[in-house]
Amino acid sequence: xxxxxxxxxxxxxxxxxxxxxxxxxxxxxxxxxxxxxxxxxxxxxxxxxxxxxxxxxxxxxxxxxxxxxxxxxxxxxxxxxxxxxxxxxxxxxxxxxxxxxxxxxxxxxxxxxxxxxxxxxxxxxxxxxxxxxxxxxxxxxxxxxxxxxxxxxxxxxxxxxxxxxxxxxxxxxxxxxxxxxxxxxxxxxxxxxxxxxxxxxxxxxxxxxxxxxxxxxxxxxxxxxxxxxxxx
Numbered sequence: 203x204x205x206x207x208x209x210x211x212x213x214x215x216x217x218x219x220x221x222x223x224x225x226x227x228x229x230x231x232x233x234x235x236x237x238x239x240x241x242x243x244x245x246x247x248x249x250x251x252x253x254x255x256x257x258x259x260x261x262x263x264x265x266x267x268x269x270x271x272x273x274x275x276x277x278x279x280x281x282x283x284x285x286x287x288x289x290x291x292x293x294x295x296x297x298x299x300x301x302x303x304x305x306x307x308x309x310x311x312x313x314x315x316x317x318x319x320x321x322x323x324x325x326x327x328x329x330x331x332x333x334x335x336x337x338x339x340x341x342x343x344x345x346x347x348x349x350x351x352x353x354x355x356x357x358x359x360x361x362x363x364x365x366x367x368x369x370x371x372x373x374x375x376x377x378x379x380x381x382x383x384x385x386x387x388x389x390x391x392x393x394x395x396x397x398x399x400x401x402x403x404x405x406x407x408x409x410x411x412x413x414x415x416x417x418x419x420x421x422x423x424x425x426x427x428x429x430x431x432x433x434x
Contacts, residue, residue, distance in 0.1 A: 206425050208323040208346075208373040210364070210392070212382030213337070214330060216402050218304040223297050226280070232290050233282055240280040248279025262360040266331055266352075270295060299332040301340035307404075309418040310343075318344060320427045325349070325367040327380075329357040329387065347371045358384070359391025368397075379425065381418075385411070400424060 211217055222228075226245035233240045252275035256268065273291035278284055297303050317324055325347035326334055334350045337343075347370035351357040354366055368378055375396035382388025383402045389411075392399040400421070401414035408414060415421060422428075 205377055206322060206379055206398075206427075207377040208325060208368070208371045208379070209317055209421075209425070210325045210327050210367055210378060210380045210397075212358075212380075212384065212388050212402075213326055213328040213334065214304075215383045215404065216381065216388075217310050217326075217343075218306050218341070220298075221303050221305045223300075223303040224294075228294060228297060229277060229280060229282075229290070232293050233277075233280075233286075236286055236290070238282055238286065240277075240282055242280065244280045245276070248276045251279055252276050262357050269331055295331065298330075301332065301337040304337070304341075306341055307418070313418040313421055314344060316422045316427065320422070322425070322427070323347070323371045323373060325371050327358065327363055327367045358387040359394065361391070361395050364392060364395050364397065381421065 214220075226242040229245065230240050230242050252272050255275060256272050270288070270291055273294050274287040277287045277290050277294075282290065314324060323346045324344070326338070326343075326345055327349050328334060329351045331352060332350075333352075334348045338345055338348060347367050349363060349367040349370065351363060354363050356363050358364070364375075364380070368375060371378070378397050380388050380392030380397050380399040381402055382399075383404065385401060385408065389399040389401050399413065401408060401411050402418065403411065403414045403416055406416055413424075415424060
């Protein structure tokens with residue numbers, strides 16, 4: 203890649219992962235208070251099933267009821283009763299709003315530092331229910347633009363959420379790269395607008411995707427930037 207002026211990053215599972223307070227154990231603790239025992243071993247399967255059932259708004263509007271139902275389905279998938287699903291989901295969602303409940307991957311800060319050193323602008327563009335400004339402040343991230351679906355009103359892959367981020371950065375699509383973990387939302391959405399895109403496949407689930415990384419350490423080289431002085 204040449205003449206890259208900006209990198210747009212997805213947030214969840216690209217830059218950070220849920221911490222212990224958002225794990226299967228949290229579902230279990232909430233259920234325990236209601237006298238319900240969940241099967242924590244079913245969490246991954248329940249989450250994957252809920253993800254498959256997740257349906258975005260037909261006009262790609264930000265709709266928090268969709269994420270509420272997603273959380274309900276995980277709760278039920280772990281053996282929770284339908285009649286308690288909404289109440290428990292609401293409590294779990296409050297945890298997702300807190301920046302301290304997320305952990306940065308170890309490669310994030312050094313790679314952002316490398317991008318800044320190369321005079322590459324950095325933007326965050328995310329679908330979600332929390333305030334990204336608070337997230338950035340809590341994790342001491344140095345970024346040049348922040349656009350989240352809650353404030354923007356549309357979710358990825360709607361073109362306007364990418365356009366809003368590019369406008370905030372003052373960069374044309376052809377001079378920007380989107381980096382994210384979702385093929386449909388991040389990669390296909392960005393390419394449809396004329397941006398380049400790189401998949402972050404941390405769990406190595408998509409070996410057949412041509413432009414992908416299994417961590418962010420390889421991003422500067424993939425962008426054609428000078429070798430980091432740290433020697434990674």
